[in-house]
Amino acid sequence: MGAVTSLAKENKPTGSVKPIVDLTAADMERVNKLILSKAGSDVEMIPEVANHLISSGGKRLRPMLTLATASMFGYRGDYHVYLATSVEFMHTATLLHDDVVDESDMRRGKSSARMIWGNQASVLVGDFLLGQAFRMMVETGSMEALKVLSNAAAVIAEGEVLQLSVAKKMETTEADYIAVISGKTAELFAAAAEVGPIIAGAPEAERKALRDYGMALGLAFQLVDDVLDYGGSSADLGKNVGDDFREGKVTMPIILAHQRGNEDEKAFWRKAIEDGENDDAALEKARRLIARHNALSDSISRALSYGEAARAALAPLPMSAGRHALEEVIDYCIARIS
Template sequence: MVADNKTVKKTDNQASIKPLIDITKSDMDKVNKLIIAMAGSDVEMIPEVSNHLISSGGKRLRPMLTLASARLFGYQGSGHIKLATAVEFMHTATLLHDDVVDDSDLRRGKSTARMIWGNEASVLVGDFLLGQAFKMMVEVNSMDALSVLANAAAIIAEGEVMQLAAAKHLTTTEDEYLKVINAKTAALFSAAAEVGPIIAGCGQQERQALKHYGTSLGLAFQLVDDALDYGGNSENLGKNTGDDFREGKITMPVILSYIRGDETEKKFWKQSLEEGKNDDDALAHAQKLMQQHHSLEDTIKAARHHGNEALKALDGLAPSKEKAALCEVIEFCISRVN
């Protein structure tokens, strides 16, 4: 639970996403109906692939951020429903594409779409969902909202390419990796939060507050995912534990462990991530080294830092149930690692 409006910190009570779910429930019911409608197609495979991932149990945090941020500023229209749905479609398309790039077999405890229908279908259905997302953005008739989300789509693609270029390269620095996740993950969180005040007719101050909130929340979220891949479980992570390791991804725990390791340890990391010698025994050794060098602990500290930045971004806003829910979801995202 967030104890005050200054610092995100651990408490005895598990933080909850429930306040955010409660305040967006009626709107999310509309979003879910629109998701079903817009994922439909006369081409039978499109709704099959779309619904496989859409119905797989994700919390739909990103569209809830759009809905809550619009209501935070008193928005009374219906445009936030289409924008929230567009945000979810952008996220779903990214997951479909990511699973192909990463050769992933499991997503949220289920076989990935690529394992059932193949890589080609996954990529093309992802493209279909992106097209539907932009159609809904245009229908809202807000050039500013369209600009923010279109820019996010381009940044996300850049982030994926940056991550692909960094894969298996142990020379990747902390700053370089933060740039990757800022683009790959935080950009959509940021856009999802910023379009709320945009359609509510707010000025730059409110827009910047929610933009910074979303960016910082997205960074915290991804850093926790980095730690969960080595110290969590598949239920919290939404994929197999150790997938990042097996795919040769250079994430924050790896970077910290490599920098802090001796020559023997550096050789192990090169063999595991650059040469692909990454069986279960190697994963166990990697986890041992991370524990030895406090790499997971420091990754969570970094996540908590960005969580605090997200909290500070909302400081100037008047108290409300929407603000309280947005504050609590920060600690919820970080506490997934507990």
């Protein structure tokens, strides 16, 4: 996949999570302690399953967005920590549920929870974490924050169901796929960025700007994941390369390659995606076709466009350490392509 590597080296932004990590370090210590506390239960299996994923090395970018955006407006209370922890629990719950739906055997570079404890435990522990998330939202006393995050939970579920409904269907359009990832991925980024200014009492315009930022960032983030599934490595993804292909997911690189292909190529995609003929040889052919039609580089271009939209959303906000950190996150998300 040399074309992807070349494009990445020539054009990709150079970003870092260090500014947002440094900005939120003290509050993230509090979040991590609260995560351990709220993941606890007298039912032994619950903390075992929860901690398997919670402690597996995710960067916790979403809760950092909540902490950073609250700090941008001078918030000094405790409730942003509760909301950030709620966001992380929502994310963890969706990962547990997704691995069951997708029948994934790896998550963040190790065996998924469902492979160790089974599907039933994974689903039920995910439900427990969602319940704990909503308990913490209620504790903040902010109906607006509760409204945003509860709406996000519903939209995420809708996105997952929509993804299921278009899986293995080669008539899926680019617009269909953007609708899927807007729900299942970008909505939680948007909510995480929005509840920070809400709890800090920021004006509506600033709140909307940060929601728009989070939505565009989430879309860029997911498009990069789409690219990595065909042009990255297991270390980049934390799961097996080609899992999207094997699961029949019609992601942006496939949509573009299929649209641009001849009749023989379209027949290959139908057999691979719709009929499940997706062995290693088929994966290699898929990668060749995707490269032939510049589907990875054009997917990267779309990610870059959403990154610019995220940057534009921040433009009305005054320059600060928080805004700088959020801008660096945009570049970091896209720079994962290597």
